[in-house]
Amino acid sequence: MLGTNLLKHQSKPERIADQAWEYLTSTVNSAGDSVKHTARSARRTGTHLGSHAGDRVSAMTDEARVRAGRAYDALAGRRQGLPWGWLIGAGLVGAALAWAASSASRAALARAERELPDSDRVEFVDVDRANSAVRVDTA
Template sequence: MFAKKNRAERTAEEAWEHLSSAWATAGDSAGRAGRKSRRLASRAGDRVTSVTDEAVTRAAAAADALAGRRPSRPWLLIAGVGLLGAALGWAAASTARAAIERRAENEEIELAETAVVVTPTYDDH
């Protein structure tokens, strides 16, 4: 029917090929990691596992992108940073309030020490 494919169709096909390849690579890596981890030191197994995890994560992200889904926001991180900011703000406000109170007390003490008390005298003239 249509001899020529439009650019979007070609891009989608290329993306699908890359996605399929990434999933196959992730599966192969996982299989090899399972066999090798029994024979190799745990450090080598950890490296292979991290590569496999990265491949699976990237393949899942590519599948989500092809499906038109946007990546989710890291709400836990956002909430953690918000709580940290609130705690730091509270600490700064408490410190500032304590400093203001100390300054006011020092000024009162200074005024009390330097105050001149004038006592009126009554002469019987």
Template structure:
């Protein structure tokens, strides 16, 4: 029974691989056509139209490559750029919070010092000259 499941799983994976390679071949052919069309459109229309076609083609190609990698068993790469960016934002936010807290503590210390100076009683000794 487990052999039957394994064969079925292998057949399903093989069929998915065939569909994917067929889809990628078709996408590659269409990307070439879309690229030629986008160049023609770019000459006639605004550059925005070519950018949209290009971005859609790029997204489709990226998704097809991700699917092929998943079927091949490789793990997706980590988004290091995003991780570094978030880390730097965290450092900047921490620095800003620390600077604000330090400034608040300094203001509080100054206010306490002024308050003590205002309420201080100066006692001068008196000399009795008898």
């Protein structure tokens, strides 16, 4: 009861100050929750970026080691070995392409031969030269 009487007898500036105080405390409380959320989000993002940065640094370190080794070998006068994997792969690809081309050409020739009329076909006859009436002079 005392509190209600006191609030009724406040002057206008005191009521405004009380309302401002209430507004300020609620804003600070909600801002604190927002800051906690932002901090959690920033921590997650930082961890995510840190792990990606670590992966990138590791990859760059490996590349730098390989390049340093190659530079050292070049300065020492050592020649690089042949890339056998690439050479074998290129040979296999070439063989596959040659097989595909020959299969396609055989199929095209067979198709063309089937499509020719009988009058355009050329027949080859084996001639037994020993029993033939026509003598072929080989000398």
